Amino acid sequence: MLKLYDYELSGNCFKIRWFLNILGIEYESIPVEFYPGKEHQSSWFKEINPLGQLPVIDDDDLRLRDAQAILVYLAKKYDPSGKWYPADDARRIGEISQWLSFADSLTGTISSARLATTFFFDFDLEKCQTGGHRLLRVLDEHLWFQEKQQLEWLCGGAHPSLAEIACFPYIALSEEGGISRQEYAAVRRWIDRVKRIPGFTVMPGIFPAGA
């Protein structure tokens, strides 16, 4: 059975739990106490991922770190529809990769702000918040223009992609780091649409959309 090194309150781990739920894949969750235990920096975990970061999966003999990389692997291997990551469509996977990198920037800004305010990590809070707002502004404008073209998702096409999975969690948790989404109306609508994707699951800090 697929193993996931997991922490309940991590947005990056949530991406994997969520996508596995969409794909209907059973997995074993191995808790790693990120906080307060800092278990991700322990020697036993560093043998699993020398970067000391979550999530990591073990699937048969493959061990993968990095949420975005894991998503790509899971999509290619387990999504028969090929809709989450259409590997043959150069244009689309180019777009998706853009947003996977954007998700990394979100981790470095919005997620860090949340770690600073909630778990007292020593980050420059104001810098993280300013960075987060800059990204949300870009995202809001992008989504507004998508809506104008009757597109509901980050990339083209009628179906959500890995871009949604990668970008959603930290954006949805942004307010925990003091980054309000009040002025990002298009982002707020996108959040509702993402919550309604079949197979959506929650994590602490994220509430389900209504019917």
Place this chain on the structure above:
Amino acid sequence: MNSLETAKSCSTYSCWHPLFALEDLEEGGVPVYTQLLGQPVLCERLSESKVSVRLADQQRFPDSQAEDLHSQVQYGFVWACLGPTPQPLFDIPEYHEADRRNVCTGVFGVEVSAPRAIENFLDMGHFPFVHTGLLGIEPHTEVVDYQVTVSNEPNEIIVTECLFFQPQAAVGSAGGVVTEYVYRVPHPFCAILYKSCPFDESRRDVIAIFVQPESEERIRAHTLMSIVDPESSDTSIRLFQQTIFGQDKPILENQFPKKLPLDPLDEVSVRADRAAVAYRKWLASSGIRYGVIPCTDVT
């Protein structure tokens, strides 16, 4: 009135307040900063169980030998009092039982006042909506009448006969059952929950929240689990409580005003809020002014 003056104007000044879980401080390590009642304080763990806490002005005198504050280690936490004559800290006898698992779950920062956090801790009506599938589940939303008493000696609020249908009440239990809770508020910013222990019906698990007011509208919430559970690991005990707290955080941070309004006309209470109503009255009659919006005086 600034934060410190507000604190000094009421009994919060002579209360003990939690700062750190002792295990989070390195013995003989570098002193660590935190904020209490609007004041930066410096905390140092001198030996296994000895600590020192002092006021410090972080920007101007980073290593200042400012005056020592009253401090103690209790229930696994470092407590400090800003004022000169601290009142005695409340008692949790269960903590000292030999087979208890005493676990600190890790402190959470929340942008809200301490009294709002306490009131949330006392509330059951939100279980099906905020802790869905864990502490409550729709459509079992009814809060039946329960009892509230305020005792004088010690001056505490006790809430009993709280019954609620829960799908999974604790990390060691399975299935759903009507759980009985007892709540106790022995301190303006601390509350304790007693619930039936799934491993031994005759005893009760204890979950306590000790709220450190960094300022009137920002807190560090410390949680102590003092439970009878021979099976679960410390990590899994912590993770369950962290999940619960992580679900409460966005609710608390979306409450306005952040300070707790004490005037009963400011917010609508229903019968399910008996404990909250009693808590607000208790704060008002105790003269607490920190983190609250006092009743407007109507002559």
Place this chain on the structure above:
Amino acid sequence: MISLNGDAQKEWIPVASGTDLVPRHVFHGRLLDQDLAIWRADDGFVNIWRNRCLHRGVRLTIGTNDGAQLRCQYHGWCYANRTGSCTYIPAHPGDSPAQTLTNRAFPSIEKYGLVWTTLGNQPAVPTVGVLENKNIVVLRAVPINAPMRIVCDQLQQQAQRFDRSDSRDDSKVEVISHGPMNVEVRKFADSGDASLTFFIQPVDRDRSVIRGVLSSDQEPAEPMSLLRFFSSTLNEIRDHIESNQVTASRDPQKTPDVSSLSPELFHRGAGDERYAGQSLTVRVSEKRLEADGIVALELTSEKGVLPAVQPGAHIDLCFPGKHTAQYSLVNGPTETDRYIIGVKLEEDGGGVSRYVHDELQKGDEVRISPPRSRFPLRRDTVNTVLIAGGIGITPILSMAKTLSHVNLDFALHYFARSERHIAFSREVSRLGSDAELHVGLSIEKTQDQISKILEEYESGTQIYVCGPSPMMEVVKRMASEKDLPESMFHTEYFENPNAIDLGGAFKVVLSRSDRVLDVPQGKSILQVLQENGVAMRSSCEQGACGTCLVKVLSGNPIHQDVYLTETERRQGNWIATCVSRSDSDQLVLDL
């Protein structure tokens, strides 16, 4: 609350685009430091509410919009479309929330593709001449971290950026200022007769939103390219303004200091004024023959919104010279713009039903009471059984619609004398397989059917029954024979089938005023109270509706009503003053 100038509070100001308010979504607006929850119901109505649940102050913008109500995320309190009234409190599923629990609402108008509101009283609707009768394209709104006045000034100064032509120096861009919140720009390059109108929405003292609208006679040839151009130009202007601004607090989570409260900030419900007095005037917007002897009326208000309806509620219909009569509302949660009732012709009634059938016309005015909710519906049950007989379908149908809307399991059993007697058949059939019709059954067959329904009872089910008294008595008798718990059984009698005995004299003591009144044989407590100047509400005056209930502090009531449950009667804490009497020499009442 800041006021940029007193006038800004009174103006109509756009706070969203119409297209922002998508279905099943709650938009987070903010105007002059007032946080707003803005949502469009499925019927199109735009609600603009103060963004604060009345219970514990949680933002309604983190709640959910189910098309007809907004549900708070904290304790699930439900607030109805249009009225803003709380219609359900999950912690107390058997109670009806007081109608005073109403959100502070602000008016909404959609015009020129934008959604407008005003924080003050502004009767006239916004009119912008240059936008009237034009083709409108709403630009992307640009939030900006700068105060309104600076944005307004800068927009005028930077307007030449809207000129797409190469030589900006020869720009012929015309800028017209229409006040601190409205800037018009014309003659930007080859715009022809098109004009840009910018509304500057003051969010708070440090932030604004630029809401631009392009108006022209014809639809633009390449709207997307225009939208992108204006979006990027406004971004440039925004960046220019912001770089010259001292960085203000970014965090709108901080509210202004509320320690010195304006009472308005915690005003519990602007709806209070609506319910002053006990009657409303409505107009008959539709009258139709629903079934044999049953007329359906739809009633609408010309003056603002009708008070919220909870399932099972009823209104009083008052006609001069006739007795008041009560009618249950058939409304479901999505029907908030009118009241729907079914009126059965009663041969020996007080004339109201005869008047409604024979004389009342579409367009007539009617005096009614606000809805009273004495037959509330629990929404905390896994399964609900609804039994309706004849005209009893009216409250039962509103319950079915509510349960259907919130996706709770239920079964509706509707007993009707014949096909011709089936009322609201379209709505019943919309319930699909959840509704079962039992038509033309004999008394024995009806009893068999009811017995069968009650046989299938499972623990946790709630049963609601409304119909002719004989049917209700049968159901009650069978339920008691089968030992079904009283607490799961809810009935509404339209009339009290029992004979009322007004015998025996006694005294009542009014505890709050220390008055003692004699209640002689032949007079009800209610009559005596009213004759002695005690303000008492009443409706059916036969012990069926619960309106005249008074708390009993001591004494032994003799209950002759059909409203209180057996348990409530035994506890003796309440008395229906219109019919009930006293076993003891006196009753002490909480009046």
